[in-house]
Amino acid sequence: MRLTMITRREFISLCMSATAAVSLADLIAPVVREALAAGQVNRPPVIWLELGSCTGNSISLDNAVNPSLHQLLREVIDLRYHWTFQVAQGDDATRAIFDTVEQDAGRYWLIIEGAPMTAEGGRYNYVFFKDGQLVTGLDALKMLAAQAKHVIAVGGCACFGGPAAAHPNPGGAKGVWDIIKSPPVINIPGCPAHPDWITGTLSHLAMYGLPELDAYHRPVVFFGKTIHDLCQRRQQFEDGIFAQFPGDPGCLLKVGCKGPVTHADCPLRQWNHYVNWPVKAGAGCIGCASPDFPDLMMPFYEHLPNVYTGSVKTNVKRLGKFVTLAGIGAVAAHLAVGVATGRIKRHWLDGTKPLPAAPPENETQRRRDQEEQEKKCIAKAKTQNRKLTKPKETWVGRLVRVVRSGGKDED
Ligand code: SF4
Numbered sequence: 191m192r193l194t195m196i197t198r199r200e201f202i203s204l205c206m207s208a209t210a211a212v213s214l215a216d217l218i219a220p221v222v223r224e225a226l227a228a229g230q231v232n233r234p235p236v237i238w239l240e241l242g243s244c245t246g247n248s249i250s251l252d253n254a255v256n257p258s259l260h261q262l263l264r265e266v267i268d269l270r271y272h273w274t275f276q277v278a279q280g281d282d283a284t285r286a287i288f289d290t291v292e293q294d295a296g297r298y299w300l301i302i303e304g305a306p307m308t309a310e311g312g313r314y315n316y317v318f319f320k321d322g323q324l325v326t327g328l329d330a331l332k333m334l335a336a337q338a339k340h341v342i343a344v345g346g347c348a349c350f351g352g353p354a355a356a357h358p359n360p361g362g363a364k365g366v367w368d369i370i371k372s373p374p375v376i377n378i379p380g381c382p383a384h385p386d387w388i389t390g391t392l393s394h395l396a397m398y399g400l401p402e403l404d405a406y407h408r409p410v411v412f413f414g415k416t417i418h419d420l421c422q423r424r425q426q427f428e429d430g431i432f433a434q435f436p437g438d439p440g441c442l443l444k445v446g447c448k449g450p451v452t453h454a455d456c457p458l459r460q461w462n463h464y465v466n467w468p469v470k471a472g473a474g475c476i477g478c479a480s481p482d483f484p485d486l487m488m489p490f491y492e493h494l495p496n497v498y499t500g501s502v503k504t505n506v507k508r509l510g511k512f513v514t515l516a517g518i519g520a521v522a523a524h525l526a527v528g529v530a531t532g533r534i535k536r537h538w539l540d541g542t543k544p545l546p547a548a549p550p551e552n553e554t555q556r557r558r559d560q561e562e563q564e565k566k567c568i569a570k571a572k573t574q575n576r577k578l579t580k581p582k583e584t585w586v587g588r589l590v591r592v593v594r595s596g597g598k599d600e601d
């Protein structure tokens with residue numbers, strides 16, 4: 191397929207420029223529309239299957255506002271099945287799945303939201319009836335992926351297990367890529383995934399084929415840099431100005447921000463139609479787009495080195511742990527260089543001051559605190575007074591005084 195109206199490079203730069211007040215969907219839709227009109231793009235048939243999840247990614251996609259989700263689906267993809275968005279129910283709905291498999295084998299895309307539940311043959315998650323029998327999400331995934339052109343995992347649960355796989359994970363939730371090896375799964379993580387990450391990846395697939403992916407199969411255009419690299423509070427991190435409590439000004443590293451080990455472009459793209467994102471609002475990134483989310487990102491409000499290590503880990507988690515530790519090492523090295531060059535010194539010391547005392551719990555406590563405070567003030571005043579009334583003596587002066595007193599005055 192050869193497009194004349196926009197090159198892939200231009201498309202990528204459009205995706206990365208979606209930081210202004212225009213949505214990525216606003217930018218992409220006309221391009222796709224033009225490509226469709228020119229017969230250069232065919233809307234691919236899509237089956238959107240939800241497994242173990244909260245439907246958060248569908249809701250996130252529903253936040254693509256202009257053009258609306260309806261326009262987007264009409265112009266970029268041909269959505270055949272989505273149990274939340276569709277009107278059809280029961281057999282009428284599932285018939286669309288089987289018709290698509292029969293008529294468009296090797297051509298349709300399978301989008302998975304939610305984690306496949308693998309414990310006890312997958313019986314923790316049934317998704318539809320076939321021939322009067324309940325079908326598990328696990329079986330449906332295997333059956334539909336076998337004939338799909340692309341398999342796309344949307345959201346943290348589908349990509350890496352996410353919250354569905356959090357310890358102790360009784361349902362055996364896993365990432366789709368742990369189960370499906372061919373075709374290679376494209377991962378669009380996040381809890382939920384940003385609507386732009388979904389529409390941008392789908393549009394790239396429709397117009398140019400597979401986007402460049404990183405080691406975790408995430409599109410590099412959206413997940414190529416860490417939150418920390420792009421963060422507006424990065425200068426405060428460099429200067430060693432740290433918030434002591436969420437909501438305070440300053441870098442949020444010490445109150446648990448996982449930006450240094452999380453790859454996503456939230457600081458540029460922002461959420462809720464490009465209005466805000468956690469760090470801008472005073473809360474640290476909790477690392478929802480990370481393969482380690484949530485187990486290795488907890489406790490959310492504790493400094494990175496105290497990252498909790500869950501006892502149940504898959505290979506991905508172990509790899510993720512390595513990445514997390516490497517990230518911590520990088521941050522530590524960065525701090526060490528900052529201190530060695532004197533760049534951080536003063537602000538770092540300011541930033542490490544102890545938290546102010548907690549407010550008194552009752553009147554007795556308040557009086558006790560006040561008396562304590564007064565005693566400290568009086569003691570401090572006495573010390574200062576002594577220093578003021580007794581000028582510092584030089585060693586020559588002291589020698590003269592001792593000689594004059596015949597050696598008696600030796601205080
Ligand atoms: S630690 Fe968090 S708040 Fe601080 S600069 Fe990095 S991403 Fe921003």
Ligand code: SF4
Binds near residue numbers: 380
């Ligand atoms: S800032 Fe962090 S926690 Fe928030 S959406 Fe982005 S990756 Fe997820």
